[in-house]
Amino acid sequence: MNAIIARFLIIVCLFTFTPFKEVIKAPLLLIHYIEHLQEKSEMSLVDFFDMHYMKGIVLDEDFEKDMQLPFKVVDFAHLPIFVFSESKFFPVSKQVQPCYLKSKLPNTYDFILSDANLRGIFHPPKIS
Template sequence: MKKATAIILLLVYLFGSTDAGQLLKFPLLVEHFKKHKQENVQMTLLTFLKLHYVDEQPFDDDYQQDMQLPFKTPDIICMTLHTVIPPTPVTLFTPVIELPREDYLIINDGPPPCRLPDNVFQPPKSLSASLS
């Protein structure tokens, strides 16, 4: 009894919340294929599937039947219920702390060491070039 109940609940879930319900339209696919096969003897199953699922769907005489095939149109049955609970007003109290203003003495006011002039790191020059 528990297994039967579990299977029934699983089927209700699968057919109600997923696209598994589209599989129930499979007999329509078979009948529609038979109809096309009678009209065109050369039509294969792959040609039929390409015509109805890959190619652009023309608006022809059997357009309504084409749209009833499985996985052509979504069946949106699932309803959602949204409950809105208004938020309670929240007031935040953040104390303002005034820090005393202090003056700081800057000892090294020159450029940082990585910004030293390029002439510090040059190869040594000859004595005669430096005297001129």
Template sequence: MPYFCPVRKVCLYILIIFIWAESTSFDQLLKLPVLFEHFKEHQLKNRNVDLLEFLAMHYWGQDMDDTDNDRDMQLPFKKVNINTHYILFARFTQAPRIIAAEQTVSRTFTIYKDQYHPDPNLTSPFRPPCA
């Protein structure tokens, strides 16, 4: 088993976290403060709105007609964009060598015979009726 120094191990974990965060919607969790700020804005308009009603209104049901659609679209998981970019780096200890190999192909081909074509009268769409 190869020996990994602690710095390499930490760098590897950080790299894995960055790749995971880029290929998932992890960045949407960073928008949670916007969710709570918008909840406070709704509570200023209507004191009876609790958190569950707020979530149901914005995610599972019909939103109030309060002309704040731009603010609603800033909430987490309203618009999810996932862009994935995978790059593979290979480090070689030696330069790879390409070895050309001679290859001979020997095949026997049959002589063309007319018997391989079907009868055109049998494949024609306009045929005489069969009895």
């Protein structure tokens, strides 16, 4: 019983999925090509695809038939979309105390006013 349900769901998903639904329209492509061959016997398959897929939307006398061809109109209305939404509210039991950073800088300006030459590696020449 589970296998039957699984196969049914797979078939439903495949037939509602847009690219597979467009592949099912392949016989319409063949029928429309044969109709064009009856009008122009010298038309090749490449010319047919160029006319219907590479030139964009052309408003001519068989416009409605052209729009029924596969991959001519993209329709995402039947694309299955599953949305699972579950909202849970978690109560906050522990309150976090704010953290204050203590200043590590000295309060006096001794480090600014001291002689940088005495602290560095290079010292001025000394008179002996």
